[in-house]
Amino acid sequence: MKALPLRPAPIPGEPLDSYMERLAHANGCSTSDLTRLIRQYGDDHVEGLSCLLGGQSLVDFGSPAIPKITIPVQSLGLTSTSFTHRRMRICPSCIAESPWIRPLWRLKVVTACPVHGITLVQNCRRCHEPVRWSTALIGACGCGLRYRASAHKVSHAELVLMRAIGASLDGTGDLVVGDLALRMNTAEWSTLLRYAGRLVQGPTLQRPGKIAVLEDLDVARGLVQGTLALLQDWPDAYWRCLQKFVDAAPWDGGVRRVFTPLYTVIYELLSEPAFQFLRDGFETFLLEHWRGELCGRHRAFRPETLQNHPRKGLAKLAREAGMGRSLLKRLVHNDYLPGIRFRSPSGKRRETITVDVSKVAALLPDRSAYRDLKSTAHLLGLKRSRLRQFVALGILQADCRPDWSRRSHWHFHKAALQDFIARLQTLSRSEAFESTVTLGEVLQFWQLAPQELRALFDALWCGEVPLRMTESTVISAMVLDGNRTRSWLEDYRRRTIPWITPTQAAKLIGVKEQVVYELIGKHLLVADLVSGGRSMLKRIRHDSLQAFQRDYVSLSTLAKAEGTTATALLAKLPAKPVTGPRVDGGRQYFFRREDLAGLNLPDAVED
Template identity: 35%
Template structure:
């Protein structure tokens, strides 16, 4: 362009006709071989295909629009070869963004003009209106790319790359952000425009800056979006989509291994599924060291059944992850760090059958203990309809008792006998167990021996009295003999009261006439015996009977019964 202008040519095409090739022009200018090697960029199209070094292609360069740095043009009016690269957006000498539009009319400048210092409107392209500063991360990346023109160069902490490799890395990596991902990353349209190229350079520099935090943030955003859109899959390729394709196909060269290494390190921490030998693109150590394993693998390593691990996961005792395969089958996995916890849980638990054997109880009684909350299984039908029951051994041990060490005379009776022959009513077994736990009933036996609850021996009289009292408090009926004890009367007296209808009785499923708590309280509230009334007045019963003007409702002289009874209302008490 300078040669054409200084020799009076008004277009580049006329210069091209004068010199049939670039070699002819170089010979006319007397350029040495060393000077020719300094030249960078493609030839004008009228001289045919360019012979490019370093593996570059003509598509890597601008062929129509001009970019420039006004400060550089002001210092020396010539175009720098690096400005022709499509990815070149920064002047590395002045750390400012390049320009592509006239500062006055805003028109693009074309590369086929002769005078590149002046716009068609007459404005100087070296004039500075507003030089935009460049961020450090962009500036360092741009410097590295320009340095690779003469040999491989590297950013701090990254492997050295050639110029074509840098161009490829920026063009692919720059398409990805936390809010935008390309559907088909490939050849990019409008890279010859500064706005498009600078956006890619900015994003690529951001992802490479503070490595690998920003890259990890991109991976986390992609994974989070996949989860929010209910697209979570067991396929890593399906979750990360086009980025996975870029890392393992488009940027598959060994020089880009640092990207794949960081991607696989991210999966090691954040991928909830299993990484196995199906992932052939991964390094073998990535597959071998991935921390998540299937339930079957976890069970094998922990030495327990796979169903037990599944029950632990369902009961949320072990953190697990579930993904759905395209076939609809669900795949579960756990962290390998949970294996020790799984083994401990399995070792410290027993099944329902084992619990029944250790406590010497029928399984139905163990289920009662579970229903009432005395035993709290880690795994049961309440947790995902599990077929197995896993009960902590510690809770089972709480139902193994030691004797009081006090010598008891017979008769004694054990809990198994009570369950078999005493016909306990609903809830009474649980009441018995709680009485033992709360020491309301004391086991009979040596204090040095531990006895399961089924074999615990109790004083039979104490146990019967306790059961009768519990039933009575709970509203159960009692026999006439028991009612006599509660009233402090002889049995024959109470039978006479029943016969006379003064003490109401009922007939239930138990043999004999039964007295309810209500009828007993009504009798005590309505009637009082002569003996009891005499005690309250501190008088002799015989004297009191002779002095009272009130007629008794029952007695020896009235109906032949053994004691006199009065109505309380008649005695005004």
């Protein structure tokens, strides 16, 4: 097979079909002609394309794949339907700098260039003709209008979102919006935009995630704007969406029925851990606004949600309170006990009644003994959204008082709040801290996950993390020992996250950080590469570190256990080290433990 006259080199990550179109355009033929030439070579299509390029080696191509061509592509965990096929999207500025199609542009949910902060162009603004490869090269449509005129600057929020998706092509992309911190791969970002972009429709939402014309840039832009509207005002925008479902079915007490199809989306279709924030926000909403009953049938909910929900059905409440169900029902019907009555969805003359548990013990509670959400947040020095999270995590207890206003609002018992504050004050220490940080700074800047926040308070209660708090201090201004708090958080994440950094591994092994990097380079210690934004970072799994410590031991460790110098011990040992200054130029000597098994050495060899 003869090589093509013009052979532009492929770029790593370039979509395969985009490169084929670029190659065909350079040689004045069609992509179908190139496909036919590759297939004529035989079953090895990779070798066929390499021969057309004069024998040069190929790169890793991006999706989508070409039908009937078995050249592998990077799918990013996505199906072919997640990429554009019939239409071309470009950034005119990027094309002017380097004429090739970026893999990010092929994603249907991507609407802007994360480098130049402008919208992608799919059609000419004047004549509405679609962008083609021939016109993209010259940067202008056939009508004469330059494509730069069809692009415009995007908002900062959209630019940040596009950068997160772009970073995910190399692993994961991070997005921080207020108190919400998201980390997802490309497939998860694509899925989130497909579903979250239309949640604002509320109960009128149909066929979630199924968008037939998503290849249209305007449709994709609508999904992006809908997702940004949801995330920028989190969780209030999400809760307003959920309230639409409740308002559409005020007499239905079934969670699944009322929130269909959203319930199916967040608990079944988006069941991955990356979308846990949707479930957390949903359950936090239920704690405050849901007037139906939450019981053991809702197995998908967190145990804290079921436990902290303030409303129960009459049958269960009667059993727990030791009262007759008919008595409770009569109290509700006579408006002596506030209760919510739901009709049967089947049309039968049967109703379900839910009652606030606290109303049974005190039918007419003293309002002066409670604080509302706003005043409680001011008392503790917290945002209301953060206070809701405290309740959802079980750090604070709240009562729901629907008879005090038109909607259910949380109220906090003053005695319980005083006990909570007094408990923190009793844990206060007078000792000086090496470094200090307030709880408010930890909540705002340390990006704690919900489970980490709950674990932090557990550590405070048991005294593992010291604190200092005066009688006039709000809890957000409570002072923590910065070093010990950070050390505790690193230890907690080390126990819950399956990998550690080379710096952490160096401390555990007792060597310098440079030695760890040398061990990784010599393949004695296995490490994974993860995306760190502009660079790739090395991460060591715990089992990999344990395997290294089980198989190797350093000369310095042996010398310390033997009570001699490393030089003297090295001269005595008959075993040959696997690495070291005189072996391969390493900074330290390391031996295989099995090579030292027959020698009379201290117990450090067997550790």
